[in-house]
Amino acid sequence: MSSDSLPPNPPSGADDDAPGPRLSARETWRVLYEHIRPHRPVIALGALLSLVGSACALSQPIATKTLVDRLGDDEPIAGILLVLSALVLLGTAIEAVAQYVLERAAESVVFTARRRLTGRLLRLRVSEADRIPPGDLMSRVTSDTTLLRAVTTQAMVAGVTGALTVVATIVMMGVLDPVLLGVTIGVMVLIGGATALVMPKISRATQRSQEAVGEISTVLERAFGAFRTIKASGAERRETETVWNATRKAWRHGVQAAKWQSLAASSVGLSVQVSFLAVLGIGGARVASEAIEVSTLIAFLLLLFYLIEPVSQLVSSATQYQEGAAAIARITEAERLETEPEAEPREAAAEGGRQDPATAGEPAVGDGPAAVAFEDVTFRYREELPPVHQGVSFTVPSGGMTAFVGPSGAGKSTVFGLIERFYDATGGRVSLDGRDVRDWPLAELRAAIGYVEQDAPVLAGTLRENLVFAAPDATDEDIREVLVRTRLDTLVERLPEGLDTRVGHRGSRLSGGERQRVAIARALLRRPRLLLLDEATSQLDAVNELALRDTVAEAARHTTVLVVAHRLSTVLLADRIVVMEAGRVRAVGTHAELVAADPLYGELAATQFLATATG
Known part of the structure; x- marks a missing residue:
């Protein structure tokens, strides 16, 4: 897409510490339930196993009390030792199985x-994708979804099982001695109330940390997307500093989250230790006064220590x-972005006129070159931005080549974006074969179009x-034919693995001209009814440009070709030329007509076109 049609960059300079989107607690639980609903049976099984394991562990203090009582009464203890050992082994095994089941379910979520x-995300409208940096979207797919693992196993299952275990433990403590239970609850409520105050701070710090991780992905995507430019500009140090600033921000918020999380976690140990000291002192006095037995105090202390794990879980x-x-x-914010309708690719392609390869460039039966019309079209990327198109009107009959020329910023490439429905016109009507493009099924519309950016x-x-990216059903013969037409056959012969040679990230192992020829070959292999070429020969040398110019001219005999052109050689091939300026159509005609009638075109032909042609 040329500079005249680039959408604006998303606004920057927002408050770094301002939290992002938040959902209400009710909505958060609703969305979370939607994520775990398909995995309910497995999660329920894991929760049940966890409860059984907790029950085995809870039984151990009671068994220990029985063991102490039998020792005091000089009774045999072999049986109770066997039961206690079985409870330990069985509880450990069940907990291990429960952990595996829950972790597996979490990975499935x-x-x-x-x-x-x-x-x-891959069906986002282009206007939505323009608003959000790709790195941030990638972060939502990677790091944000990873956090669902913890929330589905810990925040829900472990929270529920932990709460039930705490209740069961407290009930057992109450059965053993209500006085000691009151001491324990008093201490834990006092410390737990203070802990609850830091939870909102954990939430804010965690959210900012995750947003900072998304910012790291954004700046890295920016850097690696322009890797050679950074090196050629000697900007490695500056870009490294940009990445470091993002990582420093993530570190700062991560440390804040860790601080509050550590405070919350340490409060558990503190409450248990204070409770232990209180219970030991008061319990010792009650044993001395013979209000309770020593075995009861031992069992209570064991339950108190056991309480550490479920409270820590909570x-x-x-x-x-x-x-x-x-x-x-x-x-959820990403899922609520506006998307294009989901299509059925095979049926849509067939309806859209994907031609039989045997026709070797001829239109399919019943389909021919497409006609295009713009009727008083207006367009702007966002409401607050100036218009890109202001009443654009022109008609392109089926067949032949139409060139769009004009100074940068005239809105030429935006014409292609509106035809492809990357964007919808703000006003007016864009039609293909007399039918508003908004009335076409999207997949059917795009199946009829070949587009070279x-x-x-x-x-x-x-x-x-x-090559087969847009035409996955293309045969080897189709590929060979298009390779010859685009002068790529000699390249394939030189490659070590021919067509199966890997081209590198973004085609880094190919030259600029080779990448353009691959893109053109990909579009031709689709055998479209409408071919859109946005300065598709700008990086080609004179020999290859001449060859591809002939290829495009040949294609124009069987399809409709629209081309944004900056070279006189391309413009001279056109059956009609649309001159655009400042978002309007200034003139339409042939080269000879426009040179004689339109001063702007005459200036372009004498300067820009000729300079490009001879440069």
């Missing part, structure tokens, strides 16, 4: 969330819920995968 989120669940809630808010993106993978 993460897998499902990533699959669903990726499916939506505190951990609360902190992990705060992390998960922030992640869920970010994931100015930067001619090549995807990581093999050369073959790039």
Whole structure:
């Protein structure tokens, strides 16, 4: 896409410490339930096993009390020792199985969330994708979904089982001695109330930390996306500092979250230790006064120590819920971005006129070159921005080549974006074959169009995968034919693995001209009814440009070709030329007509076109 149609960058300079989107507690639980609903049976099984394991552990203090009583009464203890050993082994085994079941379920939740989120993000409307940095979107798919693992196993299952275990432990303590239970609860409530005050701080720090991680992904994506430019500009140190600033911000918020989490976690140990001292002192006095037996005090102390784990689970669940809630808010925000309708690719392609390869460039039966019309079209990227198109009107009949020329910023490439429905016109009507493009099924519309962007993106993978990217059913004969037409056959012969040679990240192992030829070949292999070329020969040398110019001219005999042109040689091939300026159509005609009638075109032909042609 050329500079005249680039969407604006997302606004920057927002408050670094301002928290991002938040959901209410009710909505957070609703969204969380939607994520775990498909995995309810497995999670329920894990929770049940955890409760059974906790029951085995809870039985151990009672068995210990019985053991002490039998020792005091000089009764046999072999049986109770066997029971106690069995409880220890059985509880450990069941807890291990429960942990595996829950972790497996959590991984399944993460897998499902990533699959669903990726499916939506790849169907985002282009206008939505323009607003959010790619690195931030990637962070939501990777790091944010990872936090669902903890919230589904710890914040929910461990929280529920921990709460039930705490209740059961307290009941057993009450049965043993209500007085000591009152001492224990008094201490824990006092310290627990102070702990509850730090939970909101954990939530805010965690959310800011996750947003900072997304910012790291954004700046790294920016750096690696312009890797050669950074090196050529000697900007490695500056870009490194930018990444360091983002990592420093993530570190700062991470440390804040860790501080509050540590305070919450340490409060558990503090409450148990203070409770132990209180129970030991008061319990010792009650034993001395013969209010309770020594075995009762020992069992109570064992239960008190056992209480550490479920209470720790509750505190951990609360902190992990705060992390998960922030992640869920970010994931939900991404899922609410506007997407394009999901299509059925095979049926849509067939309806859209994907031609039989045997026709070798001829239009399919019943389909022919597409006609395009713009009727008083207006467009702007956002309400607060100036218009890109202001009443653009022109008609392109089926067949032949139409060139769009004009100074930078005239809105030429935006014409292609509106035809492809990357954006929808703000006003007016864009039609293909007399039918408003908004009334076409999206997949059917795009299946009829071949589009070559100015930067001619090549995807990581093999050369073959790039060629058949838009036409996965293309045969080897189709590929050979298009390689010859685009002068790529000699390149393939030189490559060590031919078509199966990997082209590197963004086609880094290919030259700029080779990437453009691959993009053109990919579009031609689709055999479209409408071919859009956005400065598709700008990086080609004179020999290859001449060859591809002939290829485009040949394609124009069987399809409709629209081209944004900056070279006179391309413009001279056009059957009609649309001159644009400041978002309007200034004139339409042939080269000879426009040179004689339009001063702007005459100036372009005498300066820009000729300079480009001879440069």
